[in-house]
Amino acid sequence: MELSTFWFLLIAVLFTGYxxxxxxxxxxxxLLRVLGxxxxxxxxxxxxxxxxxxxxxxxxITAGGAMFAAFPEWYATLxxxxxxxxxxxxxxxxxxxxxxxxxxxxxHAGWKDRWDWAITIGSVVPAVLWGxxxxxxxxxxxxxxxxxxxxxxxxxLNPYGLLGGATFLAVFVTHGALFLALKTAxxxxxxxxxxxxxxxxxxxxxxxxxxxxxxxxRANPAAVVLAVLAAVALVAGLAANRxxxxxxxxxxxxxxxxxxxxxxxxxxFPEVMxxxxxxxxxxTTANASSTPYTLTIMTWVAAIFTPIVLLYQAWTxxxxxxxxxxxxxxxx
Amino acid sequence: xxxxxxxxxxxxxxxxxxxxxxxxTIGLGPLVAVLQTMWLRTGDEKYLRLTKFYGKLxxxxxxxxxxxxxxxxxxxxxxxxxxxxFVGDIFGAPLAIEALLAFFLxxxxxxxxIFGWDRLPKRVHxxxxxxxxxxxxxxAYFILAAxxxxxNPVGYRIDPESGRAELTDFVAVLTNKVALITFPHTIAxxxxxxxSLIVSVSLWHVMRRGVTDETPAHRFAxxxxxxxTLVATAAVLVTGDIQSKIMTQVQPMKMAAAEGLYDTESPAxxxxxxxxxxxxxxxxxxxxxxxxxxxxxTGDVNGEVHGINDLQAQYAAQYGPGDYAPMIPVAYWSFRLxxxxxxxxxxxxxxxxxxxxxxxxxxxxxxLRAGLVLPLLPLAANAxxxxxxxxxxxxxxxxxxxxxxxxxxxxxxxxxxxxxxTAFTLIYAILAVVEVRLLLTYAKRGLPPVxxxxxxxxxxxxxxxxxxxxxxx
Numbered sequence: 001m002e003l004s005t006f007w008f009l010l011i012a013v014l015f016t017g018y019x020x021x022x023x024x025x026x027x028x029x030x031l032l033r034v035l036g037x038x039x040x041x042x043x044x045x046x047x048x049x050x051x052x053x054x055x056x057x058x059x060x061i062t063a064g065g066a067m068f069a070a071f072p073e074w075y076a077t078l079x080x081x082x083x084x085x086x087x088x089x090x091x092x093x094x095x096x097x098x099x100x101x102x103x104x105x106x107x108h109a110g111w112k113d114r115w116d117w118a119i120t121i122g123s124v125v126p127a128v129l130w131g132x133x134x135x136x137x138x139x140x141x142x143x144x145x146x147x148x149x150x151x152x153x154x155x156x157l158n159p160y161g162l163l164g165g166a167t168f169l170a171v172f173v174t175h176g177a178l179f180l181a182l183k184t185a186x187x188x189x190x191x192x193x194x195x196x197x198x199x200x201x202x203x204x205x206x207x208x209x210x211x212x213x214x215x216x217x218r219a220n221p222a223a224v225v226l227a228v229l230a231a232v233a234l235v236a237g238l239a240a241n242r243x244x245x246x247x248x249x250x251x252x253x254x255x256x257x258x259x260x261x262x263x264x265x266x267x268x269f270p271e272v273m274x275x276x277x278x279x280x281x282x283x284t285t286a287n288a289s290s291t292p293y294t295l296t297i298m299t300w301v302a303a304i305f306t307p308i309v310l311l312y313q314a315w316t317x318x319x320x321x322x323x324x325x326x327x328x329x330x331x332x
Numbered sequence: 333x334x335x336x337x338x339x340x341x342x343x344x345x346x347x348x349x350x351x352x353x354x355x356x357t358i359g360l361g362p363l364v365a366v367l368q369t370m371w372l373r374t375g376d377e378k379y380l381r382l383t384k385f386y387g388k389l390x391x392x393x394x395x396x397x398x399x400x401x402x403x404x405x406x407x408x409x410x411x412x413x414x415x416x417x418f419v420g421d422i423f424g425a426p427l428a429i430e431a432l433l434a435f436f437l438x439x440x441x442x443x444x445x446i447f448g449w450d451r452l453p454k455r456v457h458x459x460x461x462x463x464x465x466x467x468x469x470x471x472a473y474f475i476l477a478a479x480x481x482x483x484n485p486v487g488y489r490i491d492p493e494s495g496r497a498e499l500t501d502f503v504a505v506l507t508n509k510v511a512l513i514t515f516p517h518t519i520a521x522x523x524x525x526x527x528s529l530i531v532s533v534s535l536w537h538v539m540r541r542g543v544t545d546e547t548p549a550h551r552f553a554x555x556x557x558x559x560x561t562l563v564a565t566a567a568v569l570v571t572g573d574i575q576s577k578i579m580t581q582v583q584p585m586k587m588a589a590a591e592g593l594y595d596t597e598s599p600a601x602x603x604x605x606x607x608x609x610x611x612x613x614x615x616x617x618x619x620x621x622x623x624x625x626x627x628x629x630t631g632d633v634n635g636e637v638h639g640i641n642d643l644q645a646q647y648a649a650q651y652g653p654g655d656y657a658p659m660i661p662v663a664y665w666s667f668r669l670x671x672x673x674x675x676x677x678x679x680x681x682x683x684x685x686x687x688x689x690x691x692x693x694x695x696x697x698x699x700l701r702a703g704l705v706l707p708l709l710p711l712a713a714n715a716x717x718x719x720x721x722x723x724x725x726x727x728x729x730x731x732x733x734x735x736x737x738x739x740x741x742x743x744x745x746x747x748x749x750x751x752x753x754t755a756f757t758l759i760y761a762i763l764a765v766v767e768v769r770l771l772l773t774y775a776k777r778g779l780p781p782v783x784x785x786x787x788x789x790x791x792x793x794x795x796x797x798x799x800x801x802x803x804x805x
Contacts, residue, residue, distance in 0.1 A: 046805045051443040054398065058435045064405050065428035072420020079409025079416075080741040086410060087752045091759060094399040098763060101395035104805055105770045148743040290421040294499045301429050309436045316440055319451055330800040 003295035004285040007070035012265035016258045018059035025053040027176015029123025043329045048183040051320045073288035074272045081149025089126045096122025127172045128165040135164025138264050140274035143281030167210040170203040175253040182246040185325040200238040223267035230259035335746045339411040342753040348715050349760050353397035359526025360390040361465035378549040381779040415739030422499045430474035438467030449802035480511035482730050484582040513575045520567035524710040530557030533775045535703040546779045558681040565678035580629040586724035588640045589663035598636035600625035658726040666720035673713035680706045
């Protein structure tokens with residue numbers, strides 16, 4: 001396998017990891033005000049993701065860094081081209097990140113309420129905008145021959161892009177609800193379980209349409225197989241939820257998210273950012289990549305350290321495996 | 333005003349802001365780990381309470397460090413995409429490795445530390461804060477290696493076809509002599525900040541709150557912080573001295589600008605303070621120490637130090653017509669303010685140590701005031717240090733290879749950069765107020781009481797499922 005292909009694969013894996021992991025903590029954030037009726041319940045919800053959300057977000061930083069190192073042209077074109085959506089994502093991630101730490105800083109209802117809104121909005125905005133961004137990367141955007149983005153913000157808000165945004169949000173909400181059903185006990189668990197069922201229906205509908213539309217835009221046999229498996233995993237996850245097998249249900253949405261990201265990357269390969277304006281502007285794994293020397297070094301580093309990261313992150317999830325409910329929340 | 337100006341302001345504002353939090357994270361993490369280690373070794377509750385107290389201040393600050401850090405990474409692609417295209421082959425590698433090696437370690441193990449108090453055996457729990465601390469120090473190394481490439485590009489060639497910089501020797505990039513000296517200098521600066529914060533907070537408790545059960549702990553912490561501050565100052569001075577010699581070799585213009593030295597001199601005098609136009613013309617008043625600049629720059633009291641005019645002529649011949657000097661007043665004053673604020677912090681720490689000698693309780697109103705502003709001094713020193721480093725490199729974005737103005741994103745409009753600059757500045761301003769208030773609230777609250785740690789071994793803890801968490805958001 002060519003090194004640039006390997007790095008395309010690795011970046012796909014990093015984004016998959018990011019969406020599977022931060023996907024559920026976005027979902028929990030979106031549902032904070034829906035499932036948490038009082039402060040104590042909200043604290044339960046936040047504490048289910050408390051030990052892990054920060055580590056989840058590092059998947060994004062790593063994906064960004066890997067893109068910069070392995071495909072600088074792709075990184076430069078994407079980040080300067082999708083300027084305003086990325087700005088909104090950054091602002092959302094900033095207020096969300098500090099909100100987790102700051103909301104318990106003062107024992108004052110209005111203070112906590114404002115930070116709860118920060119968490120909710122800070123979770124909705126990136127969930128939707130990552131969907132819009134990925135749909136547009138897949139669909140292609142106007143790029144000039146020297147790889148500069150020639151569109152504007154409205155170029156990105158096309159029907160397919162917006163469907164991508166809605167799909168990401170619905171799937172993450174379902175994924176988050178299932179995570180909560182798996183990680184909590186008592187009332188919250190019951191509510192999360194029921195809500196996952198309802199949100200799941202919306203998710204199936206949107207994700208189904210999104211996958212079909214994606215395959216119409218571009219497809220290869222492997223992508224079709226992956227898309228079908230993604231749909232099956234989502235439906236199977238929801239079925240498991242109905243019979244209260246919450247672990248399997250969560251595994252179902254996790255698999256569905258992973259397979260959906262895999263479908264997009266597989267159908268896209270070897271292009272990384274197609275141009276709708278000038279075919280010469282299309283970025284591919286070949287014309288966007290770093291030199292073989294850089295890729296070789298990066299490959300060694302990734303080969304040694306990725307398994308270590310996976311091990312200790314998995315260990316974190318194991319350490320904090322028990323279910324939480326309101327009795328576990330200290331009074332201060 | 334064009335997009336380039338705004339992009340430069342945005343980089344300056346977001347970087348300086350980010351670096352208000354980073355030194356505290358880098359310095360305070362290991363110090364909290366040391367306190368927790370002392371608790372584990374002595375069993376003295378005082379150290380546990382200090383661990384939790386300063387751990388909390390560390391976490392409030394850490395949240396800001398991480399969220400503003402993402403902006404830094406994305407900004408290269410958003411505002412400086414032509415720069416990213418030019419150096420991506422080299423510059424991206426340390427950034428990606430920083431994330432993979434350092435950020436994952438830092439954030440994952442910090443999560444384990446925060447929530448793991450009653451879930452992990454004591455020794456394993458202690459190891460998690462050390463792992464997080466090591467992660468933050470490692471991340472400093474990789475980002476400084478990337479930055480040092482911009483100051484002193486090594487281990488690369490320019491591809492004649494694409495015109496881009498390509499990596500030829502990664503070890504050379506990681507062992508760039510600028511990186512090797514900037515790293516300890518920056519880490520020492522971080523400990524200067526963290527030590528000062530501890531002195532400031534604990535001194536306030538010692539002086540203002542009368543004798544309580546917390547007093548012995550705060551008296552200890554005050555001394556601990558002061559010693560850290562003084563040791564860090566010594567390290568900053570030694571590393572800074574070596575760094576200035578290396579800087580004179582690789583970026584002579586930066587040294588000349590720092591001194592406002594227009595004509596080559598040997599021996600050269602160090603200007604402590606010059607009042608004048610700093611354009612080489614009028615000099616109203618100057619306080620100079622003979623031979624010192626020669627020694628600082630070259631290690632030889634009679635060494636030759638190149639002046640701005642000579643270097644300008646030399647660069648113009650080498651790179652074509654253009655202005656190759658940075659803004660002299662900015663370089664001159666930021667260099668002095670960096671040193672001045674750093675030394676002021678050391679002085680305050682020394683006074684505090686003296687005032688508390690042999691069990692005395694300091695009572696001077698002035699010392700209390702000095703103690704309260706103490707953490708601001710090394711923070712200012714750090715900020716001016718970065719302003720000096722980055723402004724002194726101008727007009728280059730990569731020294732000798734790419735001008736800053738050529739690195740900006742071509743597809744990004746003035747409106748877009750202006751929008752993001754305004755948005756970031758606004759949100760950063762609001763969050764700064766919130767953060768400082770929260771830090772003050774917690775700092776004033778004093779040491780948390782500690783419940784006796786459970787004696788059972790962790791194997792039994794699952795049986796105790798309904799006990800409230802030891803720490804929860």
